[in-house]
Amino acid sequence: MKTMMKLLLAGVAFAGFFAAAHAEDKPTIEMMSSWTSGGEAAALNVIKTEFEKRGGVWEDSSIAGFGAADAAFQNRIVAGDAPGAKQGVIGLAAADFVSQGLFNPIDDVAAAGKWAGVLPKSITDLISYDGKVYLAPTGAHGESWVFYSKEAVSKAGIAEEPKSWDEFFADLDKLKAAGIVPVAWGGQPWQQTKVFNMILLSQVGIDGFLKIYVDKDKSEASVDGVKKTLEILGKLRGYVDAGAAGRNWNDATAMLITAKAGVQFMGDWAKGEFTVAGKEPGKDYGCMIAPESKGMVYIADSLWFPKTGNAGTDKAQKLLAEVVMDPAVQVEFALKKGAVPMRTDVDKSKLDICARKGAELMAAGAIVPDQAIVLTPQQVGALDDYVDEYWSGGSNDAASAAANFFAIFE
Template sequence: GESWIFYSKEAFEKAGISQEPKTWDELFADLDKMKAAGIVPVAWGGQPWQQTKVFNMILLSQVGIDGFLKIYVDKDKSQASVEGVTKTLEILGKLRGYVDAGAAGRNWNDATAMLITAKAGVQFMGDWAKGEFTVAGKEPGKDYGCMIVPESKGMVYIADALWFPKTGNAETDKAQKLLAEVVMDPAVQVEFALKKGSVPMRSDVDKSKLDVCAQKGVE
């Protein structure tokens, strides 16, 4: 999932923020509180691929799933699509006022480190940021929080895929089938999701074992 905002619980506490913002206006009000508390409001990864991801997660919150597909699949240029992109660019532009001078060219994991040390408040990032928190000994729901970007009716997903070339070799076919079975095993799906922060591909897994972030993603 790529529509995540991760946040430092310590930074939120220092800035007097007691609950997750539900709207973009509430988020900007919270970013102002962090700025006033001397915290970098947004840990920004200033690289094109990261900025594209932030654009996409904002766009989905502005145009919804159907509108998102219209723009990307149908190349729609109707008034509604143009307005959605305009609003998205306005929000993106506003966010630039909350980043620090070191943002240009910053790697995503260096931005996550700013949350881990409570130097910054929030980061817009994919679920893989969880690995950085885990290695640092931080727990979801306790040390850091995770929320889907405000006003989003869904989530931008990226799916990793395994593909198997046809070899005509019986032993290879058997090995490929075994690998597919292992990867798609419900228990393995949960274990992998717990390590990576991703949402399991299967909908019949034991959701109770997932952490708070993954449960939000599944929902």
């Protein structure tokens, strides 16, 4: 009996050892992201589910707020304890890590998947450095959107979308008169900068926008465009509620979902919150490009793959890169997050009316890059501070503020 018991215990121990060893053989990834809102979490879960279906082990490391997540990531890098993957935007911030030799290339995965043939050239260029691919694109977002509550605008007697800023402000007056908060304002610097940018694009056009952010053009036309932008931005102060300061973007979206507010300036990721709440575009809420704008500001998300010194993690990174660029994953991710798929060969029939508008603008080339793509992280921070100081300071001296705008590039 004792012998049988020993054999049984030995068998249990061996089974446990075998299971542990088998688990260790599975490609394991620690995923660090700031995607914590309802829509973002649902989108990330699309990637997680497919990764696990293909035999991967997923370890979540989500931190609310991309500023906090970026700071935590940098601390982990400095400590020599990098996560296996990090969600981040395509742009100079990623390029800085690549130039320091801190990221693993995934060009073998990109070559096998023929990414160059299914991605816009501008995106291929942005995920590649010195001939090697380092980033896996997840989706693109338009940032020139004005979302509005169908219920709220109906109560205010607004029948159609405004075509000019004058018409837009007239509609805000109608919302205010109806006892509805006109603008659900996200009072955080990065959100305010995005509003500044969508207004700027409406005032200077695509070429003018690129001259300012890419060429750092200081001509009279550029300065005048900034001045007009600040005038419109300043006028919006009269249409936000007392609780706007510090408000998270998804909390502002919730104000539209409950018809407590009329409109919100936000990137199309806001659609993810509407989706989670069971709201449909065109029925419960509307989406329009900022008044007078002939194009759209865009930002592109991607996954970064830090060097960890672990061969198993390297294997998991390549599997995750394959998953992210899977056509079906690209579409399902976009639907959940409110994004536009990066791949140009996916079935767009599933996209909502807002996403199709964004896809049309991207296909037509009527797009300009978010500042995070073309500016250094330091310059991005300076721009956020500049806009926040103007907004929060309550100044109406747009001319003087415009004259100081280009100091952010120094």
